[in-house]
Amino acid sequence: xxxxxxxxxxxxxxxxxxxxxxxxxxxxxxxxxxxxxxxxxxxxxxxxxxxxxxxxxxxxxxxxxxxxxxxxxxxxxxxxxxxxxxxxxxxxxxxxxxxxxxxxxxxxxxxxxxxxxxxxxxxxxxxxxxxxxxxxxxxxxxxxxxxxxxxxxxxxxxxxxxxxxxxxxxxxxxxxxxxxxxxxxxxxxxxxxxxxxxxxxxxxxxxxxxxxxxxxxxxxxxxxxxxxxxxxxxxxxxxxxxxx
Numbered sequence: 094x095x096x097x098x099x100x101x102x103x104x105x106x107x108x109x110x111x112x113x114x115x116x117x118x119x120x121x122x123x124x125x126x127x128x129x130x131x132x133x134x135x136x137x138x139x140x141x142x143x144x145x146x147x148x149x150x151x152x153x154x155x156x157x158x159x160x161x162x163x164x165x166x167x168x169x170x171x172x173x174x175x176x177x178x179x180x181x182x183x184x185x186x187x188x189x190x191x192x193x194x195x196x197x198x199x200x201x202x203x204x205x206x207x208x209x210x211x212x213x214x215x216x217x218x219x220x221x222x223x224x225x226x227x228x229x230x231x232x233x234x235x236x237x238x239x240x241x242x243x244x245x246x247x248x249x250x251x252x253x254x255x256x257x258x259x260x261x262x263x264x265x266x267x268x269x270x271x272x273x274x275x276x277x278x279x280x281x282x283x284x285x286x287x288x289x290x291x292x293x294x295x296x297x298x299x300x301x302x303x304x305x306x307x308x309x310x311x312x313x314x315x316x317x318x319x320x321x322x323x324x325x326x327x328x329x330x331x332x333x334x335x336x337x
Contacts, residue, residue: 148174167191168215183227184208188215188235195221195241202228202248205266214276226250228269234276240300245286247272275310295325 125133156176161167163179168189175196183201191213201209209227213219214235221241225231228248248269251258270289274280278292281300292298293310303317313323 182208184210186210186212188213188217190216192218194219197222198224200224200226202226202269203263205229205263205269220282228264230271231274232271233274234278234294236277237274238279240280240282240284242283243280243286244284245272247288249288295328297325 123129152174157171157173159176160173164185164187167187168191170190171187172191173193177193177196178198179201180199181201181203183199183204185199197219199211206229210230210232211225211227212230212232214233214237216236217233217239218237219239220243223239223241223243224245226244226246226248231245231247248264250264252262252265252268268288272286272288273291274286275292275294275296277295278298279296280286280292280298281302283300284298284302284304286292286298286304290304290307292304292308293312295311296308297313298304298308298319299313299315299322301317302315302319304314304319306318308314308319309321311325311327312321313325314320315322
């Protein structure tokens with residue numbers, strides 16, 4: 094190839110030197126050695142302390158009061174990080190010691206059956222990016238664990254009929270069915286739980302699963318659509334015969 098062609102393609106000797114110089118500049122950094130390591134360690138701790146203090150201040154004085162103002166009730170020991178995104182109006186009931194990690198979204202659709210409701214039981218953890226899309230009711234039991242980006246729909250979101258969608262019709266009542274999740278359920282990352290589903294106590298939903306039908310207690314389901322892949326041993330009743 095001619096020198097002119099190489100220059101046009103950025104392959105000449107000048108461009109080679111320029112690229113090497115740019116890489117050398119890009120790789121420069123402030124030296125961390127025996128002299129500077131301790132100051133940088135202290136600076137990092139200060140940075141983390143300042144960041145966490147700012148996060149706490151926003152949560153305590155702004156995010157949490159705003160969110161509590163949208164809820165019918167919030168139990169003791171409630172913890173949250175970012176302000177959830179709430180669309181529409183509905184009834185939100187939060188139990189004791191519930192944790193909302195990161196930022197979740199609550200979407201309430203037109204109240205066909207009265208005010209839509211979201212109920213979260215005691216001790217449940219909701220991971221970052223979870224979404225609750227409610228036309229009637231989503232009820233979550235106690236001590237559940239939701240990983241990140243779990244999505245729950247108790248409705249189809251739109252009519253199946255294309256002509257109805259063009260006229261912006263709402264989801265018909267027959268396409269709205271409550272979702273019920275039992276106690277101590279673990280839902281894996283990115284799972285999708287659809288309308289009318291009941292998940293039994295202590296069940297596990299594998300990551301990225303699409304749950305379209307009921308899940309028995311003490312089972313592991315996975316896949317699209319989710320199917321039972323394992324049956325778990327039921328925990329023994331506590332001493333005294335009181336059961337669970």
